[in-house]
Amino acid sequence: xxxxxxxxFYRDGKLTEADLMPRLLTExxxxxxxxxxxxxxxxxxxxxxxxxxxxxxxxxxxxxxPSKQTQDVKRVFELMEQWLTSGNExxxxxxxxxxxxxxxxxxxxxxxxxxxxxPFLGPKSQEAWKEIERVWAGKTDLAEVIHAERRQGx
Numbered sequence: 001x002x003x004x005x006x007x008x009f010y011r012d013g014k015l016t017e018a019d020l021m022p023r024l025l026t027e028x029x030x031x032x033x034x035x036x037x038x039x040x041x042x043x044x045x046x047x048x049x050x051x052x053x054x055x056x057x058x059x060x061x062x063x064x065x066p067s068k069q070t071q072d073v074k075r076v077f078e079l080m081e082q083w084l085t086s087g088n089e090x091x092x093x094x095x096x097x098x099x100x101x102x103x104x105x106x107x108x109x110x111x112x113x114x115x116x117x118x119p120f121l122g123p124k125s126q127e128a129w130k131e132i133e134r135v136w137a138g139k140t141d142l143a144e145v146i147h148a149e150r151r152q153g154x
Contacts, residue, residue, distance in 0.1 A: 015086060015091050017049050017090050020049075020053075021052055021056075024056055028059070030063065031063075034055060034063070038052070049094055049098065050094070053098035053099055054098065054102045057103045057106050058106060061106045062106075065117075066110075073117075076120075077120035077125060078122070080095050080100070081121075081122030081125050084124035084125060095128070096131075101132045103117060104129070104132060
């Protein structure tokens with residue numbers, strides 16, 4: 001018996017959630033100032049990956065789309081589609097819930113509404129979008145969604 005642990009660490013080559021924000025900051029330089037303010041508001045503490053992704057959603061919905069930067073919006077959705085296709089399970093969940101579900105919520109408060117983003121959806125994003133709509137159908141808040149999900153699990 002050896003003195004050290006006998007496990008092996010490996011990467012499966014799939015994107016992880018740690019890869020997302022650095023990529024978004026590289027691809028979308030206009031996001032940097034909003035990101036910096038987000039980091040400062042958390043005073044050095046981690047905000048959490050869903051709060052981080054929500055900050056990017058606000059950038060897309062409040063900065064890119066209203067200023068008619070449709071090529072950048074298109075690139076955002078192309079990245080999200082790629083991550084839904086090739087990311088690990090955590091990445092796919094973060095894109096579906098953290099990006100798409102948050103985008104639906106944030107955009108629904110804008111004059112253009114969430115429907116403005118439907119033309120940008122790829123096939124996997126469309127599937128996730130429809131599933132989010134199915135889950136939220138007839139519900140008005142997150143508590144109702146959670147309650148319904150718990151009932152299904154029983």
